[in-house]
Amino acid sequence: MNLHFLLTDYLIWFLVVVSVFYAVYVSRHEYLLAPWRQVLHSHVGAATGVVLAAYVCIGLLDSVHYYPTVQADSPEGGVVVSTELLSVFDVIVTPMRTQVETTYSKPFALHSFSKKTLELDGGGQVRSYPRLKYAGSHLGAEDSAAPCADILWKGFTGALYGLDAWLVLLILLCLIRARGAPLEFLQQLKNTLLKSSALRTASLVTLLLFLIVGATYYLSGYYHVWGTDKVGYDVFYITLKSIRTGLVIGTLTTLVMLPLALILGMSAGYFKGWVDDVVQYLYTTLNSIPGILLIAAAVLMLDVYMYNHADQFTSVIERADWRLFFICLILGITNWTGLCRLLRAETLKLREMDYVNAATAFGVRNRTILIRHLLPNVMHLVLISIVLDFSGLVLAEAVLSYVGIGVDPTTHSWGNMINSARLEMAREPMVWWALTSSFIAMFILVLCANLFTDVVRDAFDPRLRERT
């Protein structure tokens, strides 16, 4: 096994490390802890938080890449590794990934979607729907006629596994909260399950998630839960792989441009004068170019560069990853102006505060005032804008991929799925499952992000809370 991190992997894990530091910092400061507590103690915040956490888990598992070992000790000595780059998530869903059929098949189907000429055993030919190679291959001849019972049974078994896992998690959680005291443990259990609170909402949503994940995961070893696409890949697998792309675009875009927006916005507000003029000119200019056109222009240039410097990218996956990163960068350039303007306005207001005056009177250097005194006081704006931009960026990815200036066609993404599904919609009979699958996955993510954003904004921006 040979670990190999892609560029976006590094950035994602960097983001995770930053988040962990932030969490530790928050837990030590009561004034930061209070709004977060408000977020997690609201029903909507807790429920959407759990769903978002599930998405993030899949995205993170999909961000540890390695070359699997083919042969432990080859005759020449040393280890032979495969050329195929896999992620930990790929290994978890191995059956989905490897059971590739030849072409379209409906969800839970045993037979292919289109007719094909088959050779009969006794000679002669017949036009019929060929049996799928993997889906339902465990079934006997009589079961194959009506696999419904088997599907239900398998789904039920999987859901039971999910229930088990949830129970283990629940008991562990209550044990930790009760610190091992038996009576306290029962009390905690009762509180978690019966008392109407955000904790109960969260645990019920978790239960639902575990049931669904358990059932689909168990079923995916035997059937194609969401059917297969044109070249026989499992649609559910592609949908899940797309989660990483969505998360990368939603989070890294803001992260990439954050330093620029922070430095320019705050110095414009703090120093005023010509610095302010220059920064304002910069963001007005960038803002006046329609976002999608600027992105199109930049991506076209990226295409030209990649076409002429193909040798700089060692593999297809590497190139796709660079392209993903560049799209984050370009989206960031069109998106940072909003945050920059907010930061400038807030700094303009804060610099007149007494504590800044006092610091200036003490002879504290400008840089120290900016970092020590002003930065912590604008961080809530940064946080709000990160969560606020997230859902818009996930939606933007789909549009960009449709226009042809999005992620690489080889990258799994919802935009690419929708794009190819358009042609499938025109088929007769229609191929609808790829579209619905990406729709549901995307809708849940964006809806949860939107609802979560509302809660976070209410908690961190009291001015807005008073207003409505």
Next chain:
Amino acid sequence: MIAYIVRRFLYAMPILIGVNLITFLLFFTVNPPDDMARLYLGNKHIKQEQIDSWKAEHGYDKPLFYNTDGLGVEKFTDTIFVDKSLSLFVFDFGRSDAGRDISYDISQRMWPSLAIAVPTLIVGLLCNITFALLIAFFRASYIDYWGVILCVMMMSVSGLFYIIGGQFLIGKLLHLVPISGYSPGTDAIKFLVLPVIIGVISGIGGGTRFYRTLFLEEMGKDYVRTARAKGLSERTVLFKHVLRNALIPILTGVVVVLPSLFMGSLILESFFAIPGLGSYTIDAIRGQDFAIVRSMVFLGAFLYIIGLLLTDISYTLADPRVRLS
């Protein structure tokens, strides 16, 4: 007033120059014209002569900023920068890489774009304001609560799904209107109905929620309390006082997008095969026609700046408290 407009217009010039410079740097210095030629001719093992002839044909064979071979002023004027970039200021868009006259195309394709964008804007605005008022009327009730949740749900659906779903439902299942296409004249209506409906529906979620916040903010003000204290009915307060005052920010917010309506909607037009500027841009992006994309970037920025200018002017007209300064 005129002095103010002139001054604002002069302020806009440096921004346009900035846009011009950014597009120029993006299109000509990130990748030299040689690379563009290579991509366009589509052959890795291409001879330098072929590249040169392609460049000469499309006017890319001059130096970027400074022509050492020129005489006097021509040292600066006989360059790609002046030919391709500064000429945009007088709306001389030149020819596309495929050889078409861009200015002519724009003048032809502007009208279908407007035919979709204007009804979408007006109907959408009416719908959003109506729903927002309704929700604001029932504020802090279940209607308000579920209305906002419905808005958030509608916001969370990608615009692509609205289009695909609408085409499937109305065009393919019910056969009410053609799925896509366009024809000039009054026939156009049957092709325009579906895109307009879809455009309105996809905007309802975000719009209604935004206007609701606006109305609620307006309702917290002192004059509303005075009106209620005078014993006016809630309906009169809402429609006579709140709506009229809230219309100022709403209308000035709309003014900024008015000029950009010419550009049309990228996605809607290309899905419905409407020959507007939006689909023109998408075709150019897909066909990697740099000249068209460059012109569109400049045109879009220009229209946006005009929109900003109009916003400022309409503010002063709508609200006498805002002074010209």
